Amino acid sequence: MRILRRTITFIFLTQSLLLSQSIYDSLATHIITESLQSNNAMQLLTELCTKIGHRISGSPQATKAVEWSKRVMESYAFDNVRTEPVTVPRWFRGNVERATLRVKGQAAIKLNITTLGGSVGTPKQGVSGMVVEILSWDQLKSYGDSAKGKIVFYNRPMERSRRNVFEAYGRAVDQRGRGAVEAAKYGAVGVIVRSMTTRLDDFPHTGGMGYAEGGQKIPAVAVSTNDAEKLSSLLKKHGSANTRVTLELSAQMMPDVESANVVGELRGTEFPDEVIVIGGHLDSWDIGQGAHDDGAGVVQAIEAIRILKALGLKPKRTIRAVSFMNEENGGRGGQAFADKDRGTEKTIAAIESDAGGFMPRGFGIADSNAFRKLKVFEPLFAQIGADRITFGGGGSDITPLARKGASLIGLTVDTQRYFESHHTNNDVLDRVNERELALGAACMAILSYVIAQEGL
Amino acid sequence: MRILRRTITFIFLTQSLLLSQSIYDSLATHIITESLQSNNAMQLLTELCTKIGHRISGSPQATKAVEWSKRVMESYAFDNVRTEPVTVPRWFRGNVERATLRVKGQAAIKLNITTLGGSVGTPKQGVSGMVVEILSWDQLKSYGDSAKGKIVFYNRPMERSRRNVFEAYGRAVDQRGRGAVEAAKYGAVGVIVRSMTTRLDDFPHTGGMGYAEGGQKIPAVAVSTNDAEKLSSLLKKHGSANTRVTLELSAQMMPDVESANVVGELRGTEFPDEVIVIGGHLDSWDIGQGAHDDGAGVVQAIEAIRILKALGLKPKRTIRAVSFMNEENGGRGGQAFADKDRGTEKTIAAIESDAGGFMPRGFGIADSNAFRKLKVFEPLFAQIGADRITFGGGGSDITPLARKGASLIGLTVDTQRYFESHHTNNDVLDRVNERELALGAACMAILSYVIAQEGL
Numbered sequence: 010m011r012i013l014r015r016t017i018t019f020i021f022l023t024q025s026l027l028l029s030q031s032i033y034d035s036l037a038t039h040i041i042t043e044s045l046q047s048n049n050a051m052q053l054l055t056e057l058c059t060k061i062g063h064r065i066s067g068s069p070q071a072t073k074a075v076e077w078s079k080r081v082m083e084s085y086a087f088d089n090v091r092t093e094p095v096t097v098p099r100w101f102r103g104n105v106e107r108a109t110l111r112v113k114g115q116a117a118i119k120l121n122i123t124t125l126g127g128s129v130g131t132p133k134q135g136v137s138g139m140v141v142e143i144l145s146w147d148q149l150k151s152y153g154d155s156a157k158g159k160i161v162f163y164n165r166p167m168e169r170s171r172r173n174v175f176e177a178y179g180r181a182v183d184q185r186g187r188g189a190v191e192a193a194k195y196g197a198v199g200v201i202v203r204s205m206t207t208r209l210d211d212f213p214h215t216g217g218m219g220y221a222e223g224g225q226k227i228p229a230v231a232v233s234t235n236d237a238e239k240l241s242s243l244l245k246k247h248g249s250a251n252t253r254v255t256l257e258l259s260a261q262m263m264p265d266v267e268s269a270n271v272v273g274e275l276r277g278t279e280f281p282d283e284v285i286v287i288g289g290h291l292d293s294w295d296i297g298q299g300a301h302d303d304g305a306g307v308v309q310a311i312e313a314i315r316i317l318k319a320l321g322l323k324p325k326r327t328i329r330a331v332s333f334m335n336e337e338n339g340g341r342g343g344q345a346f347a348d349k350d351r352g353t354e355k356t357i358a359a360i361e362s363d364a365g366g367f368m369p370r371g372f373g374i375a376d377s378n379a380f381r382k383l384k385v386f387e388p389l390f391a392q393i394g395a396d397r398i399t400f401g402g403g404g405s406d407i408t409p410l411a412r413k414g415a416s417l418i419g420l421t422v423d424t425q426r427y428f429e430s431h432h433t434n435n436d437v438l439d440r441v442n443e444r445e446l447a448l449g450a451a452c453m454a455i456l457s458y459v460i461a462q463e464g465l
Numbered sequence: 466m467r468i469l470r471r472t473i474t475f476i477f478l479t480q481s482l483l484l485s486q487s488i489y490d491s492l493a494t495h496i497i498t499e500s501l502q503s504n505n506a507m508q509l510l511t512e513l514c515t516k517i518g519h520r521i522s523g524s525p526q527a528t529k530a531v532e533w534s535k536r537v538m539e540s541y542a543f544d545n546v547r548t549e550p551v552t553v554p555r556w557f558r559g560n561v562e563r564a565t566l567r568v569k570g571q572a573a574i575k576l577n578i579t580t581l582g583g584s585v586g587t588p589k590q591g592v593s594g595m596v597v598e599i600l601s602w603d604q605l606k607s608y609g610d611s612a613k614g615k616i617v618f619y620n621r622p623m624e625r626s627r628r629n630v631f632e633a634y635g636r637a638v639d640q641r642g643r644g645a646v647e648a649a650k651y652g653a654v655g656v657i658v659r660s661m662t663t664r665l666d667d668f669p670h671t672g673g674m675g676y677a678e679g680g681q682k683i684p685a686v687a688v689s690t691n692d693a694e695k696l697s698s699l700l701k702k703h704g705s706a707n708t709r710v711t712l713e714l715s716a717q718m719m720p721d722v723e724s725a726n727v728v729g730e731l732r733g734t735e736f737p738d739e740v741i742v743i744g745g746h747l748d749s750w751d752i753g754q755g756a757h758d759d760g761a762g763v764v765q766a767i768e769a770i771r772i773l774k775a776l777g778l779k780p781k782r783t784i785r786a787v788s789f790m791n792e793e794n795g796g797r798g799g800q801a802f803a804d805k806d807r808g809t810e811k812t813i814a815a816i817e818s819d820a821g822g823f824m825p826r827g828f829g830i831a832d833s834n835a836f837r838k839l840k841v842f843e844p845l846f847a848q849i850g851a852d853r854i855t856f857g858g859g860g861s862d863i864t865p866l867a868r869k870g871a872s873l874i875g876l877t878v879d880t881q882r883y884f885e886s887h888h889t890n891n892d893v894l895d896r897v898n899e900r901e902l903a904l905g906a907a908c909m910a911i912l913s914y915v916i917a918q919e920g921l
Binding site: 041394442448 | 498501625626628663664826899
């Protein structure tokens, strides 16, 4: 009996899904065509990257980016365009960052470095020490107090053999995140971390790092992988005792700054209080142009709603674009957005694009209910090969929305190129392909519209 | 009865396939790991692109590329490494190519052009004419003899709204291929073709064009899309009568040159006379570095065999890497390779990589038998998302092998970026991602090995 009822439900469900899919199929085609034809996502990204450029939280550029995002949403006549205040930390790199390598008896060498986000600066004369190369936490532990007065050089590479680059990243990025904390415990005076990329090149990759509450705050930089290799081989040849680095950094934390998330929407016709959030983060690191990370996501979310409006679509539920502030060094925008009291409203789903403006492959969905419900819509994305709806996913800005009952969804893209540019001077417009960017925007438009019509 | 027997056969087949798949599964992982870890494909491509550079058929660089490919195969101890002679055409651009636009009463403008491959040159003083913009063959026909003495400007864009870029290419490239033939019929003195890309940028795209037997040979160039737009708007504003272009081109056809395909293999242990060809083309156009087109395919084929050897794999059938000569302007290498008498040998399959060194997505297979047989191996490629084995495909160098009974297979890749670089100065190493390139090589190694073990 139970089985029979399930079967009938299944057949019924399948039929109604088939029906709705055929409607959505032609809609998906229209959305994709409009996105490619208008090339609007790329035009927006060009404005953001070239007129404003990088835009770390609390910076004047971040303020400009907030104004820009609001102006763009208004120009497309989104509903209820507004900023929502967020207090953000402000870390300031300043204009001095220098790592000078001195091997006994040789000319000094400047290393290709970038200060890690959140690092303290150094005294004007810099911080100097013998360099010790560390490949594991165990090795650091056994080295112990011998690290006193030295500069710890974390050189465990992101493994290039891993097919999943984010897995490789996850297995190496602990060096960046807690390298200074661990090194300080043994009295080290500074930290150099091998950049997070599987490539050998000259771009140092910045990124977030932290200090222990009450612990010693020592300066931390990332070195390009080519220079990490060079430093390592010089250490092997000449020994730690003969290999010194001086770090001169002007970085500092400044007082918190008032900033904002930018919000605009396409109001639902039947259930306006049920909301689908789509977004990316407006802040970036303070080098490059923040093109892939995450200008792409910001413009894709805005573009998704622009497309739906351009096609005259009127969703039953509200679709809300959010340009989140402060993903990179605090996550306060995502937090503030989720914390805000929205009365009777319920955010049923949140879709984030924050893996770069690369070729979309599908979506990753964090909860099994939404996953099951949306999996059947994979065929809508088949015409562009983006039809992989997988279990597990989300995005860091939308994570706090899970508490409020939202299903978290991440746009998944081809990520093999991600660490060419991630957090570097290489994260520029020229590395983004306008067609791939547009197709990602189309995917977000299609999925958000389907959820707006079908509910979750 | 018939159904029963089919079912039993199906079950049997399925079981043995499942068994063999599980063996191949771990093999696929090893192959992918080796390809990513060694990064060897990128090292080879770097050599080819930076030490030799572009290498049009018959050029000194093409000769160097032949020597290089042979040397590389020998250095990896491939079996039976040799060159096989091919007589190739030699088209020479020379060092003059200039298109000067003069609008009455305004300063002259240099257009961003490139001579089309195969075009004749102009007299030293150039060829001048009023410009007429043509958007369709019908329009040219109705314009008819009014084209006499003029320069025909074909400006029908590659449609950016098409999700399949090769389809967009196919619908526009007739202008490049037979634009000069058609314009000459009406007495035009030269041809300017809008570049084959959906982007608006400053890179003119060269490519092959032809003349009619016995027809007038008029010079032909491609203009960058940005300059095509500019020219079009000037024509609208000032009229054809006030808009003249002078083409000065030093291009010429030279006598044929002796060149070669390069061949090396991993000899089969059980059925060495059954051969799987894998390859790409060694020649390129004479601008850029021929990185995606088709340095990528050449190094992927070589790398595929290197990986199989590095893992100690001994295929039952012979896997043969071929660096084909003269794909771009003649196809004589592919022809010569297929024409050669190989005695008792039978080429059962041929896999070409000639869609750029982008993220692999799967394979396209031209015949239904091989398609059905290989479709079941899709799961082997799932770990990198390259598990789409589709019906239809191949490659222009391997097409002549179909006559000999070979199943034609093309490596399919993400193509959205292809026309950023295709046949331009932008087709350089820096536009190739080493991980995507390596994954393509791994796919070719996996599929060729499976065919070598399973037959077709």
